[in-house]
Each structure stands twice: as C-alpha cells, then as structure tokens.
Amino acid sequence: MQMETSFAYIDENYKRILYEMEEAKAKYRKPDDEITFMAVTKTVAPEAVNHAIECGIRVLGENRVQEYLSKKQFYLPNAQMHFIGHLQTNKVKYIVEDMELIHSVDSVRLAAEIDKQATRIGKVQNVLVEVNVGGEASKSGVAPDALEELLLEISQMSHIHVKGLMTIPPIEGDEKFLFQMQKIYLDISSKKMDNIDMEILSMGMSGDFAAAIRYGSTMVRIGTALFGARKYV
Numbered sequence: 001m002q003m004e005t006s007f008a009y010i011d012e013n014y015k016r017i018l019y020e021m022e023e024a025k026a027k028y029r030k031p032d033d034e035i036t037f038m039a040v041t042k043t044v045a046p047e048a049v050n051h052a053i054e055c056g057i058r059v060l061g062e063n064r065v066q067e068y069l070s071k072k073q074f075y076l077p078n079a080q081m082h083f084i085g086h087l088q089t090n091k092v093k094y095i096v097e098d099m100e101l102i103h104s105v106d107s108v109r110l111a112a113e114i115d116k117q118a119t120r121i122g123k124v125q126n127v128l129v130e131v132n133v134g135g136e137a138s139k140s141g142v143a144p145d146a147l148e149e150l151l152l153e154i155s156q157m158s159h160i161h162v163k164g165l166m167t168i169p170p171i172e173g174d175e176k177f178l179f180q181m182q183k184i185y186l187d188i189s190s191k192k193m194d195n196i197d198m199e200i201l202s203m204g205m206s207g208d209f210a211a212a213i214r215y216g217s218t219m220v221r222i223g224t225a226l227f228g229a230r231k232y233v
C-alpha cells in the first residue's frame, strides 16, 4: 500500500478554519477572547494528526479509548490530549494519566470513578460536564435541569475539578440550542459554586463552529473540516 505522504489539504483546511474562526471572533466577540482549536482525531491516521500538530494544533480530542491507546505512541509529544467521547467507567483507568481534560462527564458514577483513579495516581483531573442541551435520547450528557445537582456532587470530590461545560447540540435548530447552552453556562458561572470553575465552554464542530463562537464557545472541536470525511463512524 502506498503511504499518504502529502498533507497539503490539511494545511489548507487549517488555514481556512483559523480564518473563519477569526472572522467570527471579530464579528461577535472581544478581541482578547481566546478560542482553542481542537483537532478531533477519530479514524484519522497518526501521520495526519502529526501534520496538524506541525501546522500549529495544540489540543487533540480523542473519542475512543481503544483507538487512542493504539495511536498514542505515534503522536508527536507537543499536543495536549483531551477525551471527548462517551466514557465507560471501566475504561477510565486507561486514560486518566494522559488526559489534560475529560469533556464527557455526565454522571456521579463516572465522576466518582475518575476521582478514584486520579487519587490512585496522585493527580487532580480536570473535567467538563457534558450537557444534553437538546434532550435527545440518543445523546449522552446530563439534562439541563439536573446539571446543578451533579455539579454540587462533583464539587465534593477531591481529585476531580470541573473547568466548564461541553455540549453536542442537535443538528436541527442548532442556533437555538447554542443560545440555550450559553445561557446555562452564564447562569452556572454567576452562581459561583465552590470548587467549580466556568472557564471553558466546549461547543462547536465542523458544521457550526462559527455560530458556536457567536454564542460564547471557548473551544471548538473540529474533525471533518480539518481532516476530511471519516471512513467509518
């Protein structure tokens, strides 16, 4: 098999996305707002991921524990690892050491397991709580009306620290849900809960990152627009 060695399309996509991010920021946000561009790596070959790192990407988003474990040894060392996929409690132990941030905490049970594994290795694990803003049965995430109670429970745990919220809004009516999510984020911020920070709103993917920036996103998670269509889902 011929190895793909030219990743010029990644350079072009990277520059275009950065430009569009800047455009959205200039239109809707303050000049000194920082918005992080995460590259979502699911199904993408490590060589292509490394090319994105060479372009300037500093945050990688991983969805699957198994896939991450098989690819991590090939990654360049200069990017942070974030876990963004649905996380089973029995897999937490395999990733807790490597992850700068886990975006997908949506239950006390999962938070307790992360707390336990982080305690074991002497780390405080930074996490986001995932909110199912559209109330879709097919999606993970805590319901908006159960969010505050979950945050209160996590705030009692010593080795897990909430840094913000994450969401995957429904495709239909996207902007409405982005707006709702911004309201939820600002509402929780204003409550100033002990041991809970609202510094990161992880929101926006290939199809809606400019709109997500409009509604306060601080981190966009981009796969397809950077690497091209995935071969499998």
Ligand SMILES: *Cc1c(COP(=O)(O)O)cnc(C)c1O
Pocket: 040, 042, 063, 084, 085, 168, 205, 206, 207, 221, 222, 223, 224, 225
């Ligand atoms: C796959 C995925 C993305 C990226 O989606 P694209 O539409 O390919 O940009 C972002 N966030 C999560 C949680 C994902 O699973």
